[in-house]
Amino acid sequence: MTKTNAGRFFEDYSIGEVITHAVPRTIKMGERALYHALYPARHALYSSDQFAQGCGLPFSPLDDLVTFHTVFGKTVPDVSLNAVANLGYAEGRWITPLWPGDTITATSEVIGVKENSNGKSGVVWVRTTGRNQHGETLISYVRWVMVRKRGDGPAPVPVIPDLASAVTVDDLVIPKGLDFTRYDFTLAGEPHRLGDYAIGEIIDHVDGVTIEEAEHMLATRLWQNTAKVHFDATNRADGKRLIYGGHVISLARALSFNGLANAQMIVALNGGAHANPCFAGDTVRAWSEVLDKAETPAPGVGAIRLRLVATKGRAGPLRGEDGKYHPDVLLDLDYWALMPV
Numbered sequence: 001m002t003k004t005n006a007g008r009f010f011e012d013y014s015i016g017e018v019i020t021h022a023v024p025r026t027i028k029m030g031e032r033a034l035y036h037a038l039y040p041a042r043h044a045l046y047s048s049d050q051f052a053q054g055c056g057l058p059f060s061p062l063d064d065l066v067t068f069h070t071v072f073g074k075t076v077p078d079v080s081l082n083a084v085a086n087l088g089y090a091e092g093r094w095i096t097p098l099w100p101g102d103t104i105t106a107t108s109e110v111i112g113v114k115e116n117s118n119g120k121s122g123v124v125w126v127r128t129t130g131r132n133q134h135g136e137t138l139i140s141y142v143r144w145v146m147v148r149k150r151g152d153g154p155a156p157v158p159v160i161p162d163l164a165s166a167v168t169v170d171d172l173v174i175p176k177g178l179d180f181t182r183y184d185f186t187l188a189g190e191p192h193r194l195g196d197y198a199i200g201e202i203i204d205h206v207d208g209v210t211i212e213e214a215e216h217m218l219a220t221r222l223w224q225n226t227a228k229v230h231f232d233a234t235n236r237a238d239g240k241r242l243i244y245g246g247h248v249i250s251l252a253r254a255l256s257f258n259g260l261a262n263a264q265m266i267v268a269l270n271g272g273a274h275a276n277p278c279f280a281g282d283t284v285r286a287w288s289e290v291l292d293k294a295e296t297p298a299p300g301v302g303a304i305r306l307r308l309v310a311t312k313g314r315a316g317p318l319r320g321e322d323g324k325y326h327p328d329v330l331l332d333l334d335y336w337a338l339m340p341v
Contacts (some may be wrong), residue, residue: 005258007228009080009150010122013110015159019126021074023224026059027062028100031222034246035066038247039221040209044188045264051187055264057177061097064266065250067104067139071130072246073223079128080227082259084121085274090163092141092269092335094186095173096132110143115155117327121148123128125161141269167268169294172303172336175265180300180340183262190261194302194341195288204315205286209251211243220244223266243278249330252310254285263304263337270305270334275325284330287315291334295341302341308333 035041041063044051052060080086098104112125125144132138142163149155185191218228228235229242236242249272256263278284292305309318313328320326 005081006022008078008147009082010113010115010124010147011150011155011159013113013124014156015110017110019078019108019110021078021120021253023074023110024058024103024105025070025074025224026101026103027066027070027098029250031066032050032062034222035063035250037113038215039250040207040257041250041253041254042189042257043261048187049129051184054182054184056340057097057175057179059099061099064094065246065253067094067098067130069223069246069250070104071106071128071139073225074104074130075126075128076107076225076227079108079124079126080114080145080147082148083227083229084148085229085242085277087123087144087273088144089272091127091167091171092139092144092174093167093171094139094265095102095137097175098132098138098207100329104130104138111142112159112161113156114158114160115149119149119152121146123147159323166270166305166334167336169296169303172267172296173277174267174296174298174301174338178298178338180298183300183340185262188262189257190259190304192262192295194293194304194339197293197304199290203288203290205255205258205288207255207258208283208285209255210283211251211278211280213241216241216243216247216280219247240279243280243282245274245331248274248284248310249333251284252286252308252331252333255284256288256306256308260288260306260337263306266335267338268336269301270336272331272333273325275329275332278330282312282330284310284312285315286310296338300340302339303336304339305334305336308335
């Protein structure tokens, strides 16, 4: 009997199964330093204890996407080690901030399976929950991934979950104590409040970042993401290593600072798709569309719903006349962030 883990195949998933993911991870300031080294991240709330304290928090938390990446990485050996591609996200909510010194654990429940028409792979839906050492939920989200089949045998009975199109404003969790009434716009880097943005507005974030192979590999290892398509060039017919989709998310989010510097905290992930593959050498640019705005019960705190698009091309084009994503589009992400009113 082999002692190594070859990863799960599509036939290995059953509806209702709860998977406890191995290797808890304690997150400290080293992860913050590496995150800021890998991405041009500049949002003030995640950069300065003094700024965070001026916003009612005890000190600066870890970036919300550090939580996401770490939890995601925990799930890979059990969910997507044999993945063809990660396809999308829904119903994501950040519940509790991640503080330096917190230890993250993760579990996933299988909520959907469907074999693809080619009979060689299938789509698996899981609801993943990340928790801290106190058992408090840090993040919960649904993702679906295309996984190879082991053989040509029978597949599980298809079950497709009914997912919400968006997280409602009432379901957003505002961090305890968050208060933007004394928000320092000068130190944040831009003067724009929630009221300065119009629904339907398109913001071109201007800057671009060319992805290097070494940076991508370092990032994927940092998050302990062991998916073969990111490491093993022989795993794809084209001999290329696929850039981890979360790497593109963080690059696009960091680029969005230019025009959305005050969209400080991500609190919900409504949906997302990795529209086209990304490879080393691609230059990633980003643009955002304002989808909705709302006030929250927290003093001075508003919520802005944004579509964040990462692209190799210019801002604006999303889909062609056939309804398919434009070939330059890498990421289409729908999320809620908190912003001073």
